[in-house]
Amino acid sequence: MDGKQLRRFRPELEVFLKRYLPLFGREENHAHAVRFVHGLFDGSDRRNTENIAEAVAGGVPRTLQKFITQGVWDAGEVLGEVRAHVTEVLGDEKGTVNIDETGFPKKGKKSVGVKRQYSGTLGRVDNCQIGVFANYCSSKGHTFIDRRLFLPEEWAADRERREEAGVPDAVVFRTKPELGLEMVETAVREEVPFTWVGGDCVYGDSPKFVQGVRALGKWYVLDVSSEAHVWLTQPELRNSGEPGSGRRHSAKAAKATTKPISVPEAIAQLSPSAFRRITVAEGSQGPIVYEYAEMTVWFSEEGAPASQPERLLVRRSCTQEAEVKYHRSNAPSKVSLQRLAEQRACRWTIEQDIQAGKGECGLDEYETRGWVGWHHHTGLAILALLFLVLQNVRLGKKRAADDRP
Numbered sequence: 001m002d003g004k005q006l007r008r009f010r011p012e013l014e015v016f017l018k019r020y021l022p023l024f025g026r027e028e029n030h031a032h033a034v035r036f037v038h039g040l041f042d043g044s045d046r047r048n049t050e051n052i053a054e055a056v057a058g059g060v061p062r063t064l065q066k067f068i069t070q071g072v073w074d075a076g077e078v079l080g081e082v083r084a085h086v087t088e089v090l091g092d093e094k095g096t097v098n099i100d101e102t103g104f105p106k107k108g109k110k111s112v113g114v115k116r117q118y119s120g121t122l123g124r125v126d127n128c129q130i131g132v133f134a135n136y137c138s139s140k141g142h143t144f145i146d147r148r149l150f151l152p153e154e155w156a157a158d159r160e161r162r163e164e165a166g167v168p169d170a171v172v173f174r175t176k177p178e179l180g181l182e183m184v185e186t187a188v189r190e191e192v193p194f195t196w197v198g199g200d201c202v203y204g205d206s207p208k209f210v211q212g213v214r215a216l217g218k219w220y221v222l223d224v225s226s227e228a229h230v231w232l233t234q235p236e237l238r239n240s241g242e243p244g245s246g247r248r249h250s251a252k253a254a255k256a257t258t259k260p261i262s263v264p265e266a267i268a269q270l271s272p273s274a275f276r277r278i279t280v281a282e283g284s285q286g287p288i289v290y291e292y293a294e295m296t297v298w299f300s301e302e303g304a305p306a307s308q309p310e311r312l313l314v315r316r317s318c319t320q321e322a323e324v325k326y327h328r329s330n331a332p333s334k335v336s337l338q339r340l341a342e343q344r345a346c347r348w349t350i351e352q353d354i355q356a357g358k359g360e361c362g363l364d365e366y367e368t369r370g371w372v373g374w375h376h377h378t379g380l381a382i383l384a385l386l387f388l389v390l391q392n393v394r395l396g397k398k399r400a401a402d403d404r405p
Contacts, residue, residue, distance in 0.1 A: 009391060013038070016387050020081055024073045032067040033380070040362045040384045047362030068376045069368050075379030080190065082386055083136075083145045087192050089390060092138035095194040096343070097187050098350040099180035099203055100135075101150065103128040104364050111369045112165035113151045120200075121354070131378065132176050134183040135350040136192065142349040143389040144357065144382045146186060148179040149374055166370045177206035181213070188216050198347035201225040204328055207301035214308075219331045221313075221343045226326065229260035230297035230312060232269070235305050260300040263326050267314045270295060277318065278338055280345040291316040292341050299328060313340060353385065361385045 017037060021030040039052025049068055053061040103119025105128045113129045122128065130150040135142055155161055156173035174182070180203055187194065197220040203209045204222030213220050235256035274293040281288045297312045298305040310328050317323035329340055357363035361384040366377040 010038075012391065012394075013041075013387060016390065019085070020078060020383065023077045023081060024071075026072075029067060029071060029073055032064055032071070036064065036067070036380055037384050037387075040381060041360075047365040048367040050367075065368075068366075069370055069373040071372075071376060073376075075375045078379050078383060079146055082383060083187065083190050083192055085386065086136050086143060086145055089393060090136060090138050090140045090143070091193045092140065093193045093195060095136060095138040095192075096196040096198055096346050097145070097184055097192070097194050098135050098137060098198040098347050099132065099183065100200060100347075100350045100354065101130050101132045101176055101202070102354045102358075102364075103130055110164070112167060112371050112374060113149050113155055115152050115154065117152065129374070130176070132179040132183070133350065133354065134180070134187070135353045136187075136194070137346050137349045141389050141393050142353060143386050144353050145192065146183040147378055147382065148174075148183065149371070150174075150176055150179060166372055168371070171371075175206070175208075177203050177209035181209050184213060184216065184218070188218075195219055196221065196343055196346070198222065198343070198350075200347070201228075204228075210299075210301070210306075210328075214330060219329065219335075221327050221329045221331070221340055221347070223344075223347075224263060224299075224312075224326045224328050226262065226264050228263045228326070228328075229300040230263060230266050231256065231258065231260050231300070231305055232266060232295070232297060234298055234309065235260075237305075254304070256305055260298075260305075263312065266295065266297060266312065267293075267326070270314070275316065276337075278341045280341045288345070289318055290341065291318055292337055294337055294340075311340070313337070313344070315341070315344070356388070357381055357385050360388060 014034075017034055021033060024030055024033045035056045036052060039056045040047055042052065042056070049065040050061045053064045101120065103121040103126070105122065105126055106114045107127065108114070111129055114127060116125055116127050117130060118125050119128050119130065132148045132150055133144055134146040136145045151167065151171060151173060153173050156171070180199065184197055195218065197213050197218050199209070199222050201223040204224040205228055210220070210222065235258050237254040238257055239254050270293050275291045276293070277289055278292045279287045279289050292313060292315055294311050294313045296309050298309055308330070310330050313327040313329065315325040315327065327344055331340060361381045363378060363381040366373065368374060368377060
């Protein structure tokens, strides 16, 4: 948003922020919050506290920096109000919560959670932080509703680094799927209306994530990797406890009498006639069409068959023969393959939100190293993105579907 647009929407932004100002505590923090969000829309090359302070009237770099890095206000409370606001404006019982992660490249070793690790955003292993994000998507629009900073095991176990970065004692190591499930659970607990959960194979390949979503009573369409394994028929089980061994017989101890096969091996058994073309979304250059097929399988979850059968979907590009994607869904048979394909396309909205958050709201332009600073900056960037989304809703605009749902 350039300066002219910001001046045009300033009255709406002031009204929007009034809802959130009580969450920032002291009166002087109210002014800092307003200045910071205004600064995120300034459009300068680097939207850190120093540049924001210079761009916004009344901004003092040192005090604005303190507001972000040491301010006594809870970004979690701000995001709780964001979820309530999103529910009011975008809420739909058929809505979706999508989970995805993004990388924040960093230099050095001091930034909290930084290490050489794979980032899908960068497409390589690099020195970066990883944030796990949740967005909400409905027919009315989509935006972020939550986020977590991934803290690698070596960080979680290093008391000195934790203290230097201000990591709270209560924070322990959590995998990305565990962080994702926490955010889905938060959305359920706060009564955000949704039926579906989406995510890439980081989440679809995670038994803990899949089982957790099932336990919450939600349907999912999740990507799975070619390394996932399935049974084509419900396998017979034998208990691994030996008679007289003293081991108790349990469902967890039971093992399948046959070995599962890989997802590509399972899909290879489909006939060519099983595939049909499905339009999944309208892109900027016309309809987005893929070839889809499905079969019923039992997924292998930590070596044991899942408690219930699922639908294994395969998506093939109509133009690039080598491009194949696999998905799993627990939606009942009454939900059509067409609907599942459209639902999978909804996952791309979180990629759009990541791009918009970084490009329009400075999500990745912080220069703070600590735990509090990261959460404060990203929380305010999410708040700024919500304002943009609500302006689009008010003006009857929708962000067009990308050509890669």
